[in-house]
Amino acid sequence: MDLSRTRTTLNSALSCRRTDATTSGGFCQDCAVHTRAFCAVLDDDALSRLEQLHTIINLESEDGLFMEGDDATFFFTVLSGALRLSKLLPDGRRQITGFVLPGEFIGLSLGDIYVDNAEALTDASLCRFNVSDLERIGQENPEMDSRLLTMTNSTLTQARDHMLLLGRMKAPEKIASFLIGLMDRAAAADQPTDPLRLPMSRADIADYLGLTIETVSRTFTRLKVDKVISLPEHNRVQIENMEALMALAEG
């Protein structure tokens, strides 16, 4: 098992390239995710206060946003790109607990520290707030907590589905479920699904599905041989037989 990951130094949020609200020239009304993010339910008053408080953060692929154990000072909404959340065992074994897509948020913590690692999967931009500012706005805008509750509950539902996958599915079922889930999300975001782009490495897929990269690779070639998918490029998948894929995903 690769121990180097535990030693990898991740950038702290503070060291990322940053554009503040006044120079970014962006307003919430123009924001790419303003209809989907937690702030979509806020009125103009609250929104204009958020505008004063936000900072735009730009990450490059593989940049770290925060690590497990860091002070949970900030709360982020993803504007573009994708991030991964992960947890590590002391010996470096890694489990990716989820991918975070535009409109979704990161960094809502229980106590005062983050409970997982967040890293950019692709180049990404985020909208950052101080947790304390956000709490203040939340107290004055009850609809915000309601919205955060709905979004958190949705994430919890996904987490439980993923627990079924991790605990009870075999490798081919895991891969099939993964591809279908990815396709659904791409379709929902009006991104091409034919072929489908894999924005993450084999290592990321393995650590998401509780497998090794070798098993991921072997399972892809197995599906290829069986004419269920084809792989025009290493990070593009063409689904050739959707019925077969769905049959696999269902167990």
Place this chain on the structure above:
Amino acid sequence: MDLSRTRTTLNSALSCRRTDATTSGGFCQDCAVHTRAFCAVLDDDALSRLEQLHTIINLESEDGLFMEGDDATFFFTVLSGALRLSKLLPDGRRQITGFVLPGEFIGLSLGDIYVDNAEALTDASLCRFNVSDLERIGQENPEMDSRLLTMTNSTLTQARDHMLLLGRMKAPEKIASFLIGLMDRAAAADQPTDPLRLPMSRADIADYLGLTIETVSRTFTRLKVDKVISLPEHNRVQIENMEALMALAEG
């Protein structure tokens, strides 16, 4: 794999023994969990409205409360006992996604149907509300959503910890983590930890940890042989070497 589970008919919430608010004679102030449950943050006014709306449900061990796909009409707070939440694959493979203890709630759904199965692990009593009633109270009492958010977030954190266990831990590590977690929860609830009671069967433990009952059993005896634990009874565990157990749990 045992297919019989998918055919098992579970009682619907409607068929459970029920005591309504007037005959139960219970008031929120006297409730065993009134300092811990979601309703702890409500003022006297809201509480007295809840009193009018609640119904006490009593379950016996192994009774079903609801199944995945049922209309999500009700929301429940556990007053006593414990329940399990689970998800099934079509062929009967089961993953237990969590145990629900007194003070915690069940049945907050995304859409209009439940996304998992809820069954009593032990005899249990619950406080039941109509989701629609609760939503009304919530709109008038913003602190309720804030409380539900905190509790849901806490459950999500547990779920992610469990994903690390399911995806990356070996059987002995899973069992050790499980025992430590159980001990912490028992200690937090002022229940005896010496020996520690296992309120669930080997099958439940297996389906919670993503193992088979045979592997659970073998791992227990392995820990016993290694003098890490002893098993005075099938459902009591005595931790003999806490250091060794914690070392295992950490990987």
Place this chain on the structure above:
DNA sequence: CGTTAGCTTGATTTTCATCAATACTCGTGG
């Protein structure tokens, strides 16, 4: 007691991880 459900133990098989080598991709510099 006898029966049954739940638990343990043993033998064998399967799946996936590990170890090891090879190929592909892409960027860099000769």
Place this chain on the structure above:
DNA sequence: CCACGAGTATTGATGAAAATCAAGCTAACG
């Protein structure tokens, strides 16, 4: 433009962990 090298992916051979198959055992209950 091609050679080189690093990182990533694939493929192959082997091994280990856990599942499966199959008896027994134990404890609880009529």
